Amino acid sequence: MTDKPILPPSSLRLTIDRGALAANWRALDTLSGAAKAGAAVKADCYGLGVDACVPVLRDAGCETFFVAHWSEVATVAAHVPPNQVSVLHGVLSGAECDYARATGAVPVINSLDQAERWTASGGGRCHLMVDTGISRLGIAVGEAGDPRIAALDIDILMSHLACADEDSPMNARQLAALRGVAGAITHRRLSLANSAGIGLGSGYALDLTRPGLALYGGVPRAELVSAIRPVAQVQAAILQTRMLSAGDSVGYNAAFTAPAAMAVGTVSLGYADGFLRSRGPGNALHYEGRRLPILGKVSMDMVVVDLTAAPELSAGDWLDVPWNITDAAQQNSLSPYEMLTVIGRRLRAI
Numbered sequence: 001m002t003d004k005p006i007l008p009p010s011s012l013r014l015t016i017d018r019g020a021l022a023a024n025w026r027a028l029d030t031l032s033g034a035a036k037a038g039a040a041v042k043a044d045c046y047g048l049g050v051d052a053c054v055p056v057l058r059d060a061g062c063e064t065f066f067v068a069h070w071s072e073v074a075t076v077a078a079h080v081p082p083n084q085v086s087v088l089h090g091v092l093s094g095a096e097c098d099y100a101r102a103t104g105a106v107p108v109i110n111s112l113d114q115a116e117r118w119t120a121s122g123g124g125r126c127h128l129m130v131d132t133g134i135s136r137l138g139i140a141v142g143e144a145g146d147p148r149i150a151a152l153d154i155d156i157l158m159s160h161l162a163c164a165d166e167d168s169p170m171n172a173r174q175l176a177a178l179r180g181v182a183g184a185i186t187h188r189r190l191s192l193a194n195s196a197g198i199g200l201g202s203g204y205a206l207d208l209t210r211p212g213l214a215l216y217g218g219v220p221r222a223e224l225v226s227a228i229r230p231v232a233q234v235q236a237a238i239l240q241t242r243m244l245s246a247g248d249s250v251g252y253n254a255a256f257t258a259p260a261a262m263a264v265g266t267v268s269l270g271y272a273d274g275f276l277r278s279r280g281p282g283n284a285l286h287y288e289g290r291r292l293p294i295l296g297k298v299s300m301d302m303v304v305v306d307l308t309a310a311p312e313l314s315a316g317d318w319l320d321v322p323w324n325i326t327d328a329a330q331q332n333s334l335s336p337y338e339m340l341t342v343i344g345r346r347l348r349a350i
Ligand SMILES: *Cc1c(COP(=O)(O)O)cnc(C)c1O
Pocket: 040, 042, 088, 160, 193, 194, 195, 196, 210, 211, 212, 213, 214
């Protein structure tokens, strides 16, 4: 009989500040006024991990969770009642209706076809998305009176803002359009605001808000700056150090050549972990606040850093990887949403 091998600690770690995540949800719930905040937990909680984040959101008081795909239901429903899980892509087939019924998760109906399919499969509680200007998913405002909509048992009637992170006249237009259609469709709750929408003010909160990004530390509007705390911290260990001589090159395509002798370290972090190639030269990792510039190209599982500022470091020492989704995102021309959702699976320890 052999014991199950014990997995040694990883050379990469993503630390989730659970207190900050809970505080962010509570702050967004408070900013939502009389409305209740839900949570967008799609894409594995924006890359931070459902198993780490959903229990925290649940314990903070969240009761409505949004994913995009049916494949995302089971991991979320492992932590919360399935009827609190809503699937934004809706029901594209009879098989998806069957899966909804079997799991108890709730579809967001997006079209007259989806409405008909859901009713034909037995109907029951659902949500309804109305397109008020983003032109992605949802029935058109003009379809509100269709008998296929009247046949639905709608809990949340919702729409999605296109420009909530800007002071655009489109925001008020979308709010008015949703309010207009709400009189024509029987529903229990009304919902419009994502994270940025909460920053637009209590007029947008309606009955339920749907923050995602801000829960995880993103700040899409200045009104949210003081309310939101960073949640994710990434660290990677040095795997090996070496001394380069003048003329030695580093990494694929020999993109960096040492101008003089220098100490370098190879770090356990690469683009497979979401540290994309766009974060190569010009960027740095940090050790106790000291800047360790990245040399050459980012590889799949490794980067090489200049250890001139911290020559005492050796294999096993941990470096801080900047994952500041408000600043670094700008520097690297990645949106904060992208910076989070590309976080690789190897970083999800729990
Ligand atoms: C992703 C999503 C949200 C959350 O948006 P954030 O900008 O991350 O707050 C809310 N509603 C819908 C329909 C979404 O797809």
